[in-house]
Amino acid sequence: MEYSIVILVLLSLCVESVWLQGVGSGDDGNLRVCVVEGRGLYKRAGRFCPILDAENSGVECVLGTDRLDCLRRMSKGTVDFGVFSPEDLVAAQWADIDVLVTNELRNRPGKFERSIVAVVNRRILPEGRSTVSDILRNTTLCHPGQSKDDMRGLSDTLAEYLENLVTVPSCNETMSLTENRIKAMSEFFNKACKGGPWLPDAMRDAELKSKYSNLCAACHSRSCSSIDQYYGGSGALSCLAEGAGDVTWPLLHEVQAYFGLHPDTTAFGNPADFAYLCRDGSWQPLSDNPEPCLWLNRPWPVVVAKRKAAESVSHLAASLTNSSVTVDAHWRGALAALLEINQALTEPLSPQMNPLDYLSGARGFREAYSRSGCSPPRHITLCTTSILEKNKCEWLSEAGSVYGVAPPLQCSMRPSKRDCFRDVESGGSDVVMADSDWLVAAQRDYAVAPFLHETTPIVDQTSTVVAYVKKDSKLTKISDLRGKRAVFPRYDGLAWHAVAKHLSESKCDSVLTEFFSDICAPGIEKAKNISANVVEKLTKNCNMDGSNVLDGEIEALRSLVEGKADVAFISLSSFKLYSSKF
Template sequence: MLSFGRFVTCTIAALSCLSLVYCEKYKFCMVDGKGGYMKSGRYCPNLDIAESKVECVVALDRLDCLRRLSKGTADFSVFTAEDLVTAQNSKIEVLVTNELRYNAKDNYEYEVVAVVNNNAGIKSKHDLKGKRFCHPGYGYETDWTRILANYFEASVVTPSCDTDLTITENRIKATAEFFEASCKAGPWVNNPSLNIQLKQKYAHLCELCGNPSKCSINDEYWGRRGSLLCLTDGAGDISWARLDDVKTHFGLQSGLVPDQYSLLCPDDSLMPLTAAEPCIWVVKPWPVVASRRSVAQEIQEIVSSLSPNVTGWRQSVLKLLETSYTVVKKVDSVEPIESYLHRATGFLSANSFSGCHPPRTINICTTSIIENAKCAWMRESAAVYGLEPDLECIKADNTTHCMVALNQKAADIVMVPSDLVHRAEKEYNLTTLFYETVNVDEKYITVAVTKPESNIKTFADLRGKKACFPVYDGVAWNTVKKVLFDKQLIKNCPLEKEITNFFGPSCTPGLPDNLSGSMKKTCQEDTFNGEFGALQCLSSGAGDVAFVSRNSIKKFVSSENENSANSKLKIEDFKILCESKTKPCHLSWAPLGQGMIRNNSTDLWKKDTLDVFLRLDNLFGKSYQSLTTPFTMFGKYDGKSDLLFHDATIRLRSVATSKDFDTMVYPYKDFLNVDTMCINSNASRISFNGYVLLFIAAVSVRFCFN
């Protein structure tokens, strides 16, 4: 049934065109997944026909769809239960219209229970201390979030709040002190070296595993069925498991007697495994179709009409809605998120467990309103997937102000582009916690660029030439300073002054007045600032050489040709200076960005923070494991690129290389000690000259006395 407003609109349109048509289609917010789940290209075009009641709006991720519903630019979409919690926390109103189920009879995607061995003497939660615990482990978070994985322990174990330990280690310690032994296989944290350290320190949490020394996802007791095998093999006393797996396990395993095992209930009672209504600790609701309030009834009618035998545009809508869920179940009456989730046993409780007091918070510094907005959605996503410590987003005007905020302890971490890293270390006492690693072509690869007709063949030929730098004290500036020093084209300290004397009238935006000499004479700050500015400086004839990142050349040419009808620039209009046929032509390379923190941060704080960002990457980065991603860390936000992180980022790592076998030469970090090298070199020269003078004096004295 059409709402009154839509009825009036359609009636007017019908009178004007003398045909009754659906004048306005409902906008389905579509999120493409990976591989076979990239469906928009296959099915969205089928909705363009006139009789279709639905059209596609393609979004970047599921939370992007939530924002579109909130703004009214989309009408409905598919969301997980975690997405609904995020919507509730963000005060976005949507109504649940339908569930997407594996089968019609199960009210929830899964229900989680605690199974005990009757011989262990467990009658209530109070009897659990000192028992042996079988846990499914970690490493398949798309099916089993940390919040649900840890719900049992959060319910029965007294939390540890040792201020000398990370939040993760506090949880591990509390479990280790509560149970006699356990099997909790898989990665406890995302930092491999820290994971090994923790497993060595709390080894009895791996004691029940098939291979305690490894305690990995390859263990026989890891995973959904693994925790039940751990129990029924006699290794453990209690298992935390999905009810559907319990039914399968005890139904298929010959020789097992269900009477030997019981369900431990949250109300401290026991129940037979065969109980008609088993006691559940927590459930995972099905994915749902949710819509804006104004069209919820109409959306429910359309979605409820979909079945495996539909054809035409309806079949395409069904294909777009489905993932691995094939049964569309109508919710009895469209309802708000709060009431829908309230019926899900334990789910809201699991998402509201409080941590230690005072809580630990990582304050992320952002540099614009839109970047702060993206950060806020990342914070909400982190919360519903159980990441700790909590995140908070603090806005400053620019990266420099963020570095000041870190230095003054008003913020904890900021993403710093490579051009500002040296300044961050030198002026604000910051250090790198992790790097944005990218494919080789996306790195900042410093090259010297000239024009094809140039007679510049070597770096020595650059003396007196007009140079174009993107910025003072950036990657290109510090690289060229080191290269000139290594080639002994500049020798005397301070090198900053030497480099200004080496080049002729040039442009280096941000160059201090006390250094400028003739280097600022060709500068037009607004025009020649940054990578594109340096290339504009070169292409306009103001400069003879530009020092930029190799990957910026193609982007610059494309941008110039797009923005100027008269531009006819080609890649061939630029030539990379290469002195050797046997050595690489690039001068240095650097990551695109780095997460930087205070240099005096404690090891504990570094571990907590690094673990959070590596887990964020694991959940919301390029290698996300779910069918579609709830939040995109490395990609556009509301149509804008390179917010908070660079779009090209492949993953975050505590080392600068994208892979362990990435052996690209001339890393930029090795170029930042050139001033110290100059001082030491001069000191050695002075020392050597001093010895020579002393030797001559001694010989002279001896000669005189003789």
């Protein structure tokens, strides 16, 4: 009888495990976790994902390019859960994604990961009650600084919350939004130390720091750089404690550590000389104040799941808190490593909460990400040519809004790239993304200029133009191609201009259309001011779909394989992608 009871209990546990992990979007109802791969030594997927598969864990890996990509995949239903930052929840809220927060990932006790306070030198405090703006006007700010590092503790939005709250917005139409914000800060504070890069462009960054030099005047070296003694959270506290500034905007735990407010810690400043400034203009002492007035709380990282899988994910994440998981070489340990929660306590939420309700419990956080801008609002319009492109653009717009990118991005859609270039030329849009085949034509015909390009260190992923011939052709060098039949992916594209430039600069010293006996150049039929005879000559041997000339790299390869051409000029990456099709 005892054996029967044991067997029944084991069967019951197995059924529960299958039920918990059987509502996912993967094979056989497996839960799909979206993993953002780390860099260098922090790469985890190749090591741990196979363990999930080998041990029938009920969990499958899906690699996302970043956390917002994981959110997008959740919205499309192709993944079930992942780990996200509170900023990502803002994006989920704005995009109206139906997900639930199931677990918090805490690495120490405390309701929030970070709490932010305002600390002032008591010398600037008035005798009576006043507003925060009146107290801080014409004082010196010790700013924690800005950084290009997306792993830092505070986003620019949170780091700039205090100044945005007290300054009067500047909306000068002749200035960029960034300069308007800096100008408003410069006019409100007498001096400041705002170290680190204000802009990614080093030249423009130096110009603004020179123009608004009072915002660097309180720095230790006046260089306003990220290596300044007063840069960062502890640097800003040093700026305050050493008398260089009057107010700073630090993390609460940094204040408590710096001023020795924790037991067995060394004080680097006298807490009696400083006070917490509250949002209503009142103030509180630093010492003997375990719960000071807070301005902002930043929540912990969280596990987020699709609504259908939320209960299963909550149980699964909670099971990873077992102390043995941190050293477990089996699938639970692998999953904990993939989610980077080995050292975290996964606190389950009961009940699970939607992002809006979860963030509402963090003082000031949603408000910081809901600030209004200038009126009329400014924006950059990106022209797209398909529903997929427009969806990606809208996701990029959401991401930019969350992380404080200004001006915000808007998305338009036109039937073709050519229409997009016309729209940019006429001022209807500002930006269009296109492949390198458009580079010459866009600058020549539509008065646009390139300002950003994608690059990769991996050669076979670049648009390197290569001449492909059949193995038995006995063609071994460019000069052997004289009088041969050539096919290009499109007229006026990267391959066309690369070959034309090579011929004009090489010993061949020949015009492209004279060097080859026959040329297929799709797209010339749409070009401006091209005679019918030339169009006929450069399209007569191209692949056709009815009356339409087919273009593209795969069509160029097909022409070579089918014997319509002796050489095809396409990119190295395209050959690797399409060669298996022939």
